[in-house]
Amino acid sequence: MNQMKGNKFREIGKRxxxxxxxxxxxxxxxxVGDMKLPGMLYAKVLFSPKxxxxxxxxxTSRAESLPGVRAVATYKNTPQTRFNSxxxxxxxxxxxxxxxxxxxxxxxxxxxAAVAADTLEIAQEAVKLIQVEYExxxxxxxxxxxxxxxxxxxxxxxxxxxxxxxxxxxxxxxxEECDYVFEDRFTTQLIHHAAVEPxxxxxxxxxxxxxxxxxxxxxxxxxxxxxxxxxxLPYNRIRMSAPAIGGAFGGKLEMTVEPVAAVLSxxxxxxxxxxxxxxxxxxxxxxxxxxxACIKTGFMKDGRIHAVDMKFYNDTGAYATSALNVSGxxxxxxxxxxxxxxxxxxxxxxxxxxxVAGAMRGYGSPQAYFGLERQINKIANFLHMDPAWLQxxxxxxxxxxxPCFHKPHGNPRPKDCLRRAKELIHYEDxxxxxxxxxxxxxxxxxxxxxxxxxxxxxxxxxxxxTLMLKMNEDGTCILYSGSHDMGNDNxxxxxxxxxxxxxxxxxxxxxVEADTDACLWHLGDYASRGxxxxxxxxxxxxxxxxxxxxxxxxxLLEIDPEQVELYDDRAWDSTQEGRSVSIAEVxxxxxxxxxRELCCSETHPAPRGPSSYGVHIAKVQVDTETGKTKVLExxxxxDVGRVINPLALEGQLxxxxxxxxxxxxxxxxxxxxxxxxxxxxxKQYQLLSAxxxxxxxxxxxxxxxxxxxxxxxxxxxxxxPVVPCAPAVVNAICNAIGAEIDSLPxxxxxxxxxxxxxxx
Amino acid sequence: xxxxxxxxxxxxxxxxIQESWSLLYIIRxxxxxxxxxxxxxxxxxxxxxxxxxxxVDGEAKRSCRIKGCTLEGARVxxxxxxxxxxxxxxxxxxxIDAGAVQCGFCTPxxxxxxxxxxxxxxxxxxEEVRQALSGHICRCGGFQKIVEAIILAxxxxxxxxxxx
Numbered sequence: 001m002n003q004m005k006g007n008k009f010r011e012i013g014k015r016x017x018x019x020x021x022x023x024x025x026x027x028x029x030x031x032v033g034d035m036k037l038p039g040m041l042y043a044k045v046l047f048s049p050k051x052x053x054x055x056x057x058x059x060t061s062r063a064e065s066l067p068g069v070r071a072v073a074t075y076k077n078t079p080q081t082r083f084n085s086x087x088x089x090x091x092x093x094x095x096x097x098x099x100x101x102x103x104x105x106x107x108x109x110x111x112x113a114a115v116a117a118d119t120l121e122i123a124q125e126a127v128k129l130i131q132v133e134y135e136x137x138x139x140x141x142x143x144x145x146x147x148x149x150x151x152x153x154x155x156x157x158x159x160x161x162x163x164x165x166x167x168x169x170x171x172x173x174x175x176e177e178c179d180y181v182f183e184d185r186f187t188t189q190l191i192h193h194a195a196v197e198p199x200x201x202x203x204x205x206x207x208x209x210x211x212x213x214x215x216x217x218x219x220x221x222x223x224x225x226x227x228x229x230x231x232x233l234p235y236n237r238i239r240m241s242a243p244a245i246g247g248a249f250g251g252k253l254e255m256t257v258e259p260v261a262a263v264l265s266x267x268x269x270x271x272x273x274x275x276x277x278x279x280x281x282x283x284x285x286x287x288x289x290x291x292x293a294c295i296k297t298g299f300m301k302d303g304r305i306h307a308v309d310m311k312f313y314n315d316t317g318a319y320a321t322s323a324l325n326v327s328g329x330x331x332x333x334x335x336x337x338x339x340x341x342x343x344x345x346x347x348x349x350x351x352x353x354x355x356v357a358g359a360m361r362g363y364g365s366p367q368a369y370f371g372l373e374r375q376i377n378k379i380a381n382f383l384h385m386d387p388a389w390l391q392x393x394x395x396x397x398x399x400x401x402x403p404c405f406h407k408p409h410g411n412p413r414p415k416d417c418l419r420r421a422k423e424l425i426h427y428e429d430x431x432x433x434x435x436x437x438x439x440x441x442x443x444x445x446x447x448x449x450x451x452x453x454x455x456x457x458x459x460x461x462x463x464x465x466t467l468m469l470k471m472n473e474d475g476t477c478i479l480y481s482g483s484h485d486m487g488n489d490n491x492x493x494x495x496x497x498x499x500x501x502x503x504x505x506x507x508x509x510x511x512v513e514a515d516t517d518a519c520l521w522h523l524g525d526y527a528s529r530g531x532x533x534x535x536x537x538x539x540x541x542x543x544x545x546x547x548x549x550x551x552x553x554x555x556l557l558e559i560d561p562e563q564v565e566l567y568d569d570r571a572w573d574s575t576q577e578g579r580s581v582s583i584a585e586v587x588x589x590x591x592x593x594x595x596r597e598l599c600c601s602e603t604h605p606a607p608r609g610p611s612s613y614g615v616h617i618a619k620v621q622v623d624t625e626t627g628k629t630k631v632l633e634x635x636x637x638x639d640v641g642r643v644i645n646p647l648a649l650e651g652q653l654x655x656x657x658x659x660x661x662x663x664x665x666x667x668x669x670x671x672x673x674x675x676x677x678x679x680x681x682x683k684q685y686q687l688l689s690a691x692x693x694x695x696x697x698x699x700x701x702x703x704x705x706x707x708x709x710x711x712x713x714x715x716x717x718x719x720x721p722v723v724p725c726a727p728a729v730v731n732a733i734c735n736a737i738g739a740e741i742d743s744l745p746x747x748x749x750x751x752x753x754x755x756x757x758x759x760x
Numbered sequence: 761x762x763x764x765x766x767x768x769x770x771x772x773x774x775x776x777i778q779e780s781w782s783l784l785y786i787i788r789x790x791x792x793x794x795x796x797x798x799x800x801x802x803x804x805x806x807x808x809x810x811x812x813x814x815x816v817d818g819e820a821k822r823s824c825r826i827k828g829c830t831l832e833g834a835r836v837x838x839x840x841x842x843x844x845x846x847x848x849x850x851x852x853x854x855x856i857d858a859g860a861v862q863c864g865f866c867t868p869x870x871x872x873x874x875x876x877x878x879x880x881x882x883x884x885x886x887e888e889v890r891q892a893l894s895g896h897i898c899r900c901g902g903f904q905k906i907v908e909a910i911i912l913a914x915x916x917x918x919x920x921x922x923x924x
Contacts, residue, residue: 015859017856017857017859017861018859018861018862018864020864021855021856021861021864022848022852022856023864024861024864024867024868025848025852025853025855025856025861025864025867025868025871026795026839026840026842026843026848026852027793027794027795027796027838027839027840027868028795029864030794031797031865033794033797033798034788034794193899194897194899195863195865195899196797196799196809196811196863196865196866196897196898196899197797197799197863197865198798198799198801244864245863246797246863246864246865247862247863247865247899247900248863249899275801277800277801278799278800278801278809279801486863486900487862487863487864487865487900488862488900489862647859648859650859650904650905651859651860651862651900651901651904651905652862652900652901654901654902654903654904654905655862655898655899655900655901655902656902657902658898658899658901658902658903659899659902681800681808682800682808682809682897683808687897687899688902689890689893689894690889690890690891690893690894690896690898690903690906690907691887691890691891691893691894693890693902693903693904696904
């Protein structure tokens with residue numbers, strides 16, 4: 001671990017297992033799917049078998065008369081309010097295209113109706129009894145079809161949802177100044193998040209008109225806004241709670257099952273559980289946006305990149321949801337990587353009759369950086385230069401300016417990541433192996449890629465978190481955090497920060513989490529904002545509490561409050577060595593003598609939007625007969641400012657590599673001619689297995705004081721490391737075989753095609 | 761309905777079950793042992809997520825794929841039966857110490873798979889551990905820390921590691 005030298009901290013930098021690990025290894029952690037409420041009903045959804053159709057008639061009578069069926073919901077008896085499942089906060093404005101149920105279905109997997117029954121079996125039986133007649137509408141499965149001028153509009157206003165456009169310098173003029181200009185078309189596929197926990201919600205609409213929903217949501221406060229719009233309930237009548245999350249990766253950031261369970265609970269006034277099967281999760285929730293990109297890069301003979309022009313179409317699927325958010329995020333993230341003065345990014349998200357695309361780890365970056373990094377590899381090969389060297393001369397430096405907004409990047413360390421990644425994998429040696437295997441059946445390839453991701457929503461919309469801290473009279477404390485812990489231990493990180501400030505050990509800090517009635521407003525857990533924003537909010541709340549504890553302790557120690565230091569679970573007299581009182585004594589004094597309760601909250605708005613960086617190097621072996629790729633070794637080094645919990649970061653980084661390599665090599669959702677998704681279970685939708693994973697070399701660079709504005713200089717890991725994986729591994733394959741693959745995934749068929757070994 | 765008698769976590773149970781019920785359904789819905797998870801439900805005939813793995817007569821099995829009516833006389837161990845009261849099993853402790861627990865949804869199945877492996881072979885190679893995990897999905901951690909945890913547990917169970 002390449003930690004900052006001389007750790008001056010007590011808690012920051014410690015290897016801490018996730019705080020609920022013991023519950024999880026014993027099977028005692030209760031997820032929503034494990035919960036049962038008294039009188040609970042079970043729901044099942046009827047999904048559209050048609051890619052695009054109007055419902056001519058729907059007959060629910062047979063379903064309703066089945067014994068044990070308590071409610072059948074369709075567009076006819078449910079609120080027809082249009083909403084956007086990706087809404088984040090009360091004044092957020094994004095296109096409202098969704099309804100709980102609509103009279104039109106826009107993809108195979110769209111919701112048609114739902115049943116609540118005494119048992120799941122009865123609900124399953126009942127949905128089969130619902131008879132629907134469809135009037136088919138024109139189907140557009142690809143962006144190319146959907147953007148045609150005479151294309152049938154999937155939503156009013158046409159199939160182009162909107163645009164995002166960002167420009168720096170004078171791109172057209174700069175292109176003319178370049179020695180060479182490369183232009184390529186890149187495409188990326190739809191993929192499934194594959195959190196092992198399926199989407200599930202239990203809704204309980206009481207006769208007192210309080211709607212309580214338990215679901216593994218990444219954005220309880222955002223869901224409350226949408227539920228309020230749909231059901232016309234004030235916020236005090238909606239409680240969203242996320243008791244546990246079995247993986248999310250963005251797939252649980254947008255509302256899916258919750259309003260269905262809620263409407264059935266409203267109709268029956270009983271708790272209703274709706275849990276999707278894997279098949280339903282794959283087609284009925286969200287996927288990563290597919291994309292088509294035209295990327296033009298102008299460069300000089302010496303390898304300097306002078307201008308980049310990127311034009312994207314994102315396939316947003318059947319509903320708007322995150323279309324504009326992802327496009328907006330993409331359009332900014334490409335400006336953070338290289339010293340390129342002249343750069344233009346344009347994107348149009350487009351409706352098609354495919355699965356709804358939404359938030360997924362990386363949020364536009366994986367698509368943008370796939371093309372960009374592939375093209376840089378091509379340029380290096382064309383100039384007979386080492387791709388790593390070409391990367392290095394173009395990468396941003398610390399304290400340099402963003403070419404677009406002329407604001408400081410902060411402390412970006414991609415060059416340190418590159419140096420360390422090369423060291424770890426013995427870069428020169430593996431490049432030699434690549435040369436030596438040139439003519440064999442099994443070729444060795446080496447690929448390098450940079451990935452960049454942000455740390456919050458600064459510049460896009462407000463990004464604020466408020467945390468609350470309460471002391472108990474025995475000197476222990478409770479942190480009230482709106483954070484949703486998806487397994488990355490972001491809440492544990494907050495505890496470490498609180499412990500560092502107050503000197504109270506971790507096992508004396510507990511948490512209340514992700515509950516709209518119990519916690520203060522929180523933007524939601526996305527945009528990799530957990531460390532930089534929420535971690536800083538934890539620091540502020542703890543510092544506020546520290547002042548109160550110093551004040552109370554100063555009574556007992558008979559010194560000024562500023563002379564009190566807190567560590568080792570005690571308050572110390574800094575003027576006299578060895579003199580101290582325990583925090584428990586301080587709190588007893590506080591409650592008994594001062595007659596005060598201590599509860600502090602602090603709000604932290606993101607002060608700026610720094611980026612996190614990762615450089616990954618893949619070494620692959622490609623079988624030129626079968627097209628199969630084996631990733632042999634993989635080096636991944638990330639710039640995270642300062643490491644708060646190395647144990648958690650290593651696990652998260654390894655998971656990102658698994659997800660990113662799957663994106664590069666195999667994961668893919670395809671369709672037949674009628675618009676039916678073809679990969680709807682884990683047999684068909686394959687992920688890398690434990691044996692497929694390469695030998696990993698992972699590290700973090702944390703130079704100087706880290707990232708300005710982060711807690712102790714820390715910034716995110718989160719989404720960033722999923723960005724460089726696909727281009728790194730595909731660059732390695734292309735360098736091995738001496739041919740180009742510009743479409744994901746680079747599966748054996750794609751490799752054979754690139755080698756000219758197939759007929760199609 | 762059919763009457764079956766089988767052992768679950770060291771206790772013999774007699775149950776009236778429907779022919780269609782899977783072992784997973786019996787464990788979670790009838791016996792209320794929700795530690796065993798389900799990540800695929802109806803969709804796969806084989807392949808899958810591995811979250812529902814339990815040990816049946818010493819073998820790690822996907823409980824969603826076992827018909828309840830085949831269980832007569834079987835000895836079933838679920839995640840609830842792994843710890844000895846307050847004392848965690850060394851595999852569970854190793855999962856915690858190695859940082860192998862993230863969202864935790866795959867964890868019970870992983871622990872059961874690891875137990876079945878180490879009960880037979882206390883010195884598996886890394887590749888044997890990885891092969892054993894082939895029917896499991898870990899989306900949070902890419903298997904890395906889980907593999908390390910199982911190797912650490914094996915070391916401790918062989919008495920080679922000082923800790924625990």
